[in-house]
Amino acid sequence: MRGKECRRADVDRSKVSKGKMGRLFQRLIETRETSETSIRSILFLQDVGHQKVGTPMASPISVVLTEMAMQRYEEEVLVDAPPSLKLWVRCVDDVFVVMRKGEAEPFLDLLNGKNEAIQFEIEKEENERLPFPDIMVKRNGATLTTRIYTKGTHTNRLLDYNRCHPVAHKRSVVKTLWSRVEKVCSTDDSWREERSHFKKVFRDNGYPNSVVRRWTTQQPNVEIGDNRRYAPRVTVPYQEGASEIAARFPRKHGVEEVLNPETRCMEP
Structure with missing residues (x-):
């Protein structure tokens, strides 16, 4: 991806018209103002604090407002991005960027100079590796490979199979985590390593081998578009x-x- 193409921000945008989006935004602001006392007040050690900056904590409208603000921020920043910016991928407030090493620090200054309330920190690759949320990205020359990433403090404790929970919930744990392996691992070697680790983790959490084999080999049954029935x-x-x-x-x-x-x- 060339820098000029990247500045157009390869992300999905809402097809809602600007007028409807503006009315929605105004409605969200009015909702926030009417509930400001209850949502933006914080009780800590018998002291009441008041949030003055940012969206209301624990409010469902905060997700919408934050995404709208970050999309607008992206459009402003990518216009001034250097030509060496090859890739820009954002997940909420984490951004994965591919560019020349010498231009990383000036680009960071550009990002932090656009809005005082939005400040980024930089983490560079080490030994040709760089972790992104749940993903370890490895650079092999001009090629990027991915595999599952977990922090060193991760305990591998899941919903124990012997707990008093619906069986469907336990099956869902297997299906969800296996789906992540299928989507993230980009090479056969990483897939085999994660598959072995996957089986060990579930065995340690009391899951029978038959359950793990059943839900890791079953093909997903997904209906797309308007054919879905709720x-x-x-x-x-x-x-x-x-x-x-x-x-x-x-x-x-x-x-x-x-x-x-x-x-x-x-x-x-």
């Missing part, structure tokens, strides 16, 4: 042994049952 849902408390049997009845009538392990069925 069934009505009902949330019920979970009781081991009984809830799985009871879940069969609403399915016969096209209703999906969601088991909630945090709400227990209390005995009389």
Whole structure:
């Protein structure tokens, strides 16, 4: 990717018109102002503090406002980016950049000079490796390879198979983490290493080999576009042994049952 192409920011943009986006933004601002006292006040050690900068903490509108601000920030920054900028990939507030080493520091100054509230720090590759969220990127000449990355403090503790949780939740853990291996590992060697580590981790967390083999070899069944059908849902408390049997009845009538392990069925 050339620098001139990168300045156009290869990211998905909303197709909502500017007028509708402006009205949405105004509505979000009004919502924030009306709930400012309850959302932006912080209680810490019996002292009440007031947040003056940034979006409301723990508010659902903060995600929307932050993404809108970062997209606008990208458009302004990439216009002035140096031609040596080959790649710009952003994940929330983390950015992966490929450019010449000598221009990294001036580009960092450019990023931090656009907005005082948005300040970046730089982390350069070491031994041709650079971690990105959940991914370790390795440079082999002009080629980049990826594999799973976990911090040294990661304990490999997952939802134990012997815990009182719905079986569907335990299967979902296997499917989700295996899907990450399939998507992230870009070479056969890294895939085989992660597959071996994957099996060991689940074995240490009490998962039977049959469960791991079943959900790592099953092909995903995904319907794309307007063909998807959304069934009505009902949330019920979970009781081991009984809830799985009871879940069969609403399915016969096209209703999906969601088991909630945090709400227990209390005995009389």
